[in-house]
Amino acid sequence: MAGDNKGKVIGIDLGGTNIKAAAVTNEGKLVTKLEWATEAEQGVGHVVQRLQSIARAVASEAGWIWSDVAGIGIGIPGFLDFQAGVVERAVNIGWEQVPILDIMQRELGVPVYFDNDANAAAIGEAWVGGGRGFRHVVAVTIGTGIGGGILIDGQIYRGANGMAGEFGHMVMDWGHGHVCNCGQTGCLETIASATAMLRSARQAVERGETTALASYDTESLTTRLVIDEARNGDAVAGRIVRHAMETLGMALSYIGNALNPERIVIGGGVSKAGDVLFSPILTGFQQGALSRVQEACKIVPAELGNDAGVLGAAKLAVR
């Protein structure tokens, strides 16, 4: 269908290590995808070139001719100026004041849109993942930190200066706990991120606690192993995961009472772990969410895995 560009968009997920791109239909069907190294160390110009190349390459892989592509969306790990179309700062890839939308549009001849990576993942899950079919969706990603995104009436909500959904920096342990990257102490992500669970596990081993975790050497221990051992009934691993996820659930109760969403979608590499995560999350949530808020809201796992970012980015270009 040459010349029919209504159904064809491209989503790009720009990460510190890899660039992912997907050819996606208007209805959210992923046709094909590619993953290249970002090579951020070779400078802004190089990465921008690679973004253009991967877009053309994935369209070609999908069997699309370029003039059929209706638009491109990009998820970017940084602070964005939406008015100007400029990446203000993206620490992981060393970008500062990059007018990415103008550059890409000039070179590719199609409309280009962007959002930050957490919002892109939230949009993806709300579109065709754990939140599909619902208007008010909150997405939370458990990873190195805790990311978040808010969809209101199906639209991403960015707030006054793009900071809406920064759930990871709700302070859950006032005046105590670990110092966070943001400079505060006791932030949710210092307790409930994958990184935080792993740190707690390592500390338990170092303290000499009796646990299956001690059978791994410190370097090879991962959050996934901690969760697996918790599921296997290891008491120390269980305590660590339970504390982290109950605290996440308590933070979600704040989000629940404030935003009264229909779905809270939990994503990130560990989110497929099932009850061992979701049971304490629910315990925490039920401790603080009003009963009418609980009635209206289900907490569900993300469904798109690593594709949430490219799918959400693609959605940005669906008009």
Next chain:
Amino acid sequence: MAGDNKGKVIGIDLGGTNIKAAAVTNEGKLVTKLEWATEAEQGVGHVVQRLQSIARAVASEAGWIWSDVAGIGIGIPGFLDFQAGVVERAVNIGWEQVPILDIMQRELGVPVYFDNDANAAAIGEAWVGGGRGFRHVVAVTIGTGIGGGILIDGQIYRGANGMAGEFGHMVMDWGHGHVCNCGQTGCLETIASATAMLRSARQAVERGETTALASYDTESLTTRLVIDEARNGDAVAGRIVRHAMETLGMALSYIGNALNPERIVIGGGVSKAGDVLFSPILTGFQQGALSRVQEACKIVPAELGNDAGVLGAAKLAVR
């Protein structure tokens, strides 16, 4: 200007004790207002009658002829079914399943809109009060409880089932503190409401603490007096107000990081008290709000006092 109904709406604030009504222009200018007793004990039909009568009366007071009125908005202290136009439950006035919009429209021959009272006050402040001119506004009311409302892109956000903005039930003292009306323990409103500050003051007097508060008898002590004594330098009153307002500020930091608003408007009877309230609110907020969130957001006092409810209700009818 008979026949010109573009600029004329009526806002009604239905409370447990009083019904307030105001004739308001399209631009948010309050022309005139009335306040009558609610007389809720005389039953639903009686109160509905009074709502109709006060609407006609305030229009007449304003010198408007009835056919000039474009619409009526009502703020109601309860849970509403927005789809059906029904008051599900309003405990203070003993209402249950009252199809108020249909009844009012049939009797008065003009479009009638409603929202809950906290949202109406938030809409009023965002329209012509402390949040005017801003798109993303959070309003918090310190009263018997802690009420709230969220405006996103200038529109009130109600959430999945009308519960959005229930900030008063964020648990700030997990597993401790006072039991709240909602059944939870340690809710923000058990710590930072006017009622809670007054309770803390009475307890301090009962414990025999050395304080100017002891010079009032228990019955005549009010939250306003507690705040006055805090401002006068009384250490005990100061500690009580500071703890309550810092805790409020900490809760606002959650709201700030989640919603990234441009303005947080603090209302309620005590909100004119100035620095003695706002300085600890800011201290709490700064402890937990990300710096970019703080940059984008000012915490300001409400400006409309008791008129916020009728003005916000009137705004519901402005098309």
